Amino acid sequence: MSRRPPRGEYIETDTGNKVARKATLVGTQNIMLGGKTVIMPDVMIRGDLIRTIQPSSQSTGGAPPSTTAVSIGRYCFLSRGCCLRPPGRLYKGVFTYMTLRIGDHVFVGPGSVVQAASIGSHVHIGAKVSVGELAIIKDYVRILDGTVVPPNMVIPSFSIVAGQPARLIGEVPEGGHEAFELRNLYKTVGNNPQPAPS
Amino acid sequence: MAPPTNKAVAAPRWSHTPTTPLLLWLGVSLPLVAWDTGYMLMRPHTMPGGSLHWPLWVPYALYGEVDHLYGFKQWHLKNSFAAAQSLMNLVESLMYLGYLALWYSYGKPAAPGGRKAVGGRVGAIAALLGFSAAVMTVSKTVLYYSSTIARPSDANSPTSTEPDEDDRTFDPRAPRSNFSLYPLEYLLYCEDCHQIRCPRCVTEEIVTYYCPNCLFEVPSSNLKSEGNRCFQCPICIGPLAVTSVETKPDPGLLAAPDSASPHSGPYALTCSYCNWSSTEVGIKFEKPNSIHAQLAKLRNGGETRLTAKEQKERRKDPSYRPQAAAQGELGEAEALDLETQFANLKLLYQKQLADPNAADNGLAALGDLGFSSPTSLSRIMSIYTGGSLQDKKPKSRVGAMREALEANEGLQLADLDESAAIAQLQDEGLDGTASTSQLADQPPNIGEVHLHGSDRFISELRPIPYLLRTKRSKRCPVCRHIISKPEAKVQTTRFRIRLVAGSYIPSIAIRPLSLSSGSSASGAAVPGALLEPLKPTHFLLTFKNPIFETIKVTLGAPAKTPGRFASKVTVLCPDFEIDANTDVWDEALKEGGERDRERERRRRKGEEGSGGGSNNNHNQLEVGKIWERGRNWVSIVVEVVPASLTVEHGEGPLREDEDVLEIPMFVRVEWEAETGGEDVGTAPSKDKEAREKRELAYWCVLGLGRIRQ
Ligand SMILES: [Zn+2]
Ligand SMILES: [Zn+2]
Numbered sequence A: 001m002s003r004r005p006p007r008g009e010y011i012e013t014d015t016g017n018k019v020a021r022k023a024t025l026v027g028t029q030n031i032m033l034g035g036k037t038v039i040m041p042d043v044m045i046r047g048d049l050i051r052t053i054q055p056s057s058q059s060t061g062g063a064p065p066s067t068t069a070v071s072i073g074r075y076c077f078l079s080r081g082c083c084l085r086p087p088g089r090l091y092k093g094v095f096t097y098m099t100l101r102i103g104d105h106v107f108v109g110p111g112s113v114v115q116a117a118s119i120g121s122h123v124h125i126g127a128k129v130s131v132g133e134l135a136i137i138k139d140y141v142r143i144l145d146g147t148v149v150p151p152n153m154v155i156p157s158f159s160i161v162a163g164q165p166a167r168l169i170g171e172v173p174e175g176g177h178e179a180f181e182l183r184n185l186y187k188t189v190g191n192n193p194q195p196a197p198s
Numbered sequence B: 001m002a003p004p005t006n007k008a009v010a011a012p013r014w015s016h017t018p019t020t021p022l023l024l025w026l027g028v029s030l031p032l033v034a035w036d037t038g039y040m041l042m043r044p045h046t047m048p049g050g051s052l053h054w055p056l057w058v059p060y061a062l063y064g065e066v067d068h069l070y071g072f073k074q075w076h077l078k079n080s081f082a083a084a085q086s087l088m089n090l091v092e093s094l095m096y097l098g099y100l101a102l103w104y105s106y107g108k109p110a111a112p113g114g115r116k117a118v119g120g121r122v123g124a125i126a127a128l129l130g131f132s133a134a135v136m137t138v139s140k141t142v143l144y145y146s147s148t149i150a151r152p153s154d155a156n157s158p159t160s161t162e163p164d165e166d167d168r169t170f171d172p173r174a175p176r177s178n179f180s181l182y183p184l185e186y187l188l189y190c191e192d193c194h195q196i197r198c199p200r201c202v203t204e205e206i207v208t209y210y211c212p213n214c215l216f217e218v219p220s221s222n223l224k225s226e227g228n229r230c231f232q233c234p235i236c237i238g239p240l241a242v243t244s245v246e247t248k249p250d251p252g253l254l255a256a257p258d259s260a261s262p263h264s265g266p267y268a269l270t271c272s273y274c275n276w277s278s279t280e281v282g283i284k285f286e287k288p289n290s291i292h293a294q295l296a297k298l299r300n301g302g303e304t305r306l307t308a309k310e311q312k313e314r315r316k317d318p319s320y321r322p323q324a325a326a327q328g329e330l331g332e333a334e335a336l337d338l339e340t341q342f343a344n345l346k347l348l349y350q351k352q353l354a355d356p357n358a359a360d361n362g363l364a365a366l367g368d369l370g371f372s373s374p375t376s377l378s379r380i381m382s383i384y385t386g387g388s389l390q391d392k393k394p395k396s397r398v399g400a401m402r403e404a405l406e407a408n409e410g411l412q413l414a415d416l417d418e419s420a421a422i423a424q425l426q427d428e429g430l431d432g433t434a435s436t437s438q439l440a441d442q443p444p445n446i447g448e449v450h451l452h453g454s455d456r457f458i459s460e461l462r463p464i465p466y467l468l469r470t471k472r473s474k475r476c477p478v479c480r481h482i483i484s485k486p487e488a489k490v491q492t493t494r495f496r497i498r499l500v501a502g503s504y505i506p507s508i509a510i511r512p513l514s515l516s517s518g519s520s521a522s523g524a525a526v527p528g529a530l531l532e533p534l535k536p537t538h539f540l541l542t543f544k545n546p547i548f549e550t551i552k553v554t555l556g557a558p559a560k561t562p563g564r565f566a567s568k569v570t571v572l573c574p575d576f577e578i579d580a581n582t583d584v585w586d587e588a589l590k591e592g593g594e595r596d597r598e599r600e601r602r603r604r605k606g607e608e609g610s611g612g613g614s615n616n617n618h619n620q621l622e623v624g625k626i627w628e629r630g631r632n633w634v635s636i637v638v639e640v641v642p643a644s645l646t647v648e649h650g651e652g653p654l655r656e657d658e659d660v661l662e663i664p665m666f667v668r669v670e671w672e673a674e675t676g677g678e679d680v681g682t683a684p685s686k687d688k689e690a691r692e693k694r695e696l697a698y699w700c701v702l703g704l705g706r707i708r709q
């Protein structure tokens, strides 16, 4: 990807993604990065688990089948040792994987496993969290460390959840929206990181 | 009032004449009082901006600024004291007028050309009237001043009831502090009152109800009538999905409820987290939709039960009634579920209310105690049934009521035979019993037999309908303006109004400061490390200005933190200015010049510190100097000497969180703002460039960490 002569710890792409050389990205052609996303070392993204059945069987002669396994928006931050894995389900009696969609400004804490169907924008997932298969997490959600989000669970916007299984423990206050912004965090990692502004 | 001055020589009778000073005083004071009373009683029209303000009451605009009892502040607080005063003024003035009128119309000149004097009965009345009015004047004035003095000089927070509240050092450890401290994100700001508003004082209004599981918006008219469509696991509160019972696939890969698979036959609710299934309590559904309606008809074990609606219909059915009564007389009545029992009892009491003479079985003495009397019962019933049973005609005789005797009247014998439960407990052990939180989550009135002995075991728990969530708007408690309002649609996260305190008051960031000049005097600078007792430590406080005006910040912190273990606190620079938060675009355009400016600032800062730039650490720990400044932020240093946590002999042990070092800090922010048109507190100025001084002061608490024990 990068043609820069000095080999830094990160590969920095034209769209501003910073991908650690020690991250494991399987099936990179099926992984979409929106730009300015940080992927730290020891992160695993399973792009190889693609959809085997297309949802609309009628439009056989239409567009080429989408093979996106994981789609990530802008300014996402995948911490060390987390894993993104597309969820699987039975569709008309046959097993298939589904696309894992992630919005903008999504933080995934270290050691967390995400198998959600979709994650909105401005979501903070703490450390050692498990997001079960086909869970749907809306915008402005904070998932505290160690939470287990059960499969199929829907977490509405402005929720703070914790526990095993995840339970609503509070609401994101009106003044807490800006804390989800990851622009400053993006600058603190990379081959020439800048210190966090005070 | 005034002693009789002029006695008629001819008449031996007593008479009274007002003195000249008195007449002068009344001549001046009566119009004044009328003016003042008119202002007070006709507020807000006479206040600045009101229709009657000009020209008569213009001077009050100034006076209202000085004496808040007259100004908008108290008007907004609905302070009725001043208005009551004015009412008394009115009475008093009328008394004076009466006194003058009596003297004028009844008085006769005692001497030719002399002043009128009133005598006899009328004179006595006039003197009494005048004297009473004078007493009123004195007492009212004294009362007014004492009330003004007892008030805090400037009631900054309208909620503070104790006059000293603002003057005392805020104690973060006081039990009440838990209720008045919030992180900055939780605070809102009222632009009309220029005050911070916390979650505890705002008034909330529900904008939208929705189900947190399917995000379906529930119209408020359907809230009671329609049950929720989504359910939670009674064991683990995970979401329940509808699955087909027959072709149950691998439980780890449950089909989503909307799967249009050709499954048929009975369905069950299954938990994807703990694999609980409603088949465990014997509940299966015929259809995969309208689960709530189906569940309402099902008892645990799969027996059907009548819903409230069907019961109502059944009660209306005349052919059913005698039959049910006959069944009741057969002795062993069927176990009633809660709704049926309630309906039966209601019917019984209603019947007795309609005919108060029907039952009088000698319990009338108890009627005085409040229960078993029809009136108190109808009152209680109206609380629960929404007033439909309100007994409107007054009862002359309060009789006692008969209680239910049969099942069809609502009698439910308690089942005291617990042997089955004991056997089950022996069988399943404690693990088989439901926890308190599981029981608390159980929906009420779900149609089981009765509370006696039920719902003690996990095997009896039923699916929990999801509690709905809401979107709420928030109002300022004082001026009733909306300070936060989300868009009504469930799926959007936008707000129409969102006045958060963070965009009005400076944020404070705390960072340990390491003075890496080799001196061992400074403590550990690792974030999260324990603070060494009795070792001076420095912290960098960075204040960030969110508003577009330069602000002046004044800090006040106690020299010693409150509590048993007092740490010493020194704010090295308690007084500074922060530059305005200029537009982000300005900053972006000046991106190139930013570095130069920064360098320039650093140089200036270096000059401010009395020495050169190389050895700046020692220079800047000077009192009265800021540490660093940026576009809209300023860093200052706070020196802390943490207390030693050694507990003296005879004192109690260290309490929970007593090792946490927290500094209460009084922050006072001053700035000049443009006078907005809506700011009614100031006199209407034609000059648009007019600037207004604003001030905001509040206590906050800075947590610095734990002290090593
Ligand atoms: Zn409050
Ligand atoms: Zn729902």
Ligand SMILES: [Zn+2]
Pocket: B233, B234, B235, B236, B237, B238, B271, B272, B273, B274, B275, B276
């Ligand atoms: Zn469960």
Ligand SMILES: [Zn+2]
Pocket: B190, B191, B192, B193, B194, B476, B477, B478, B479, B480, B481
């Ligand atoms: Zn207000």
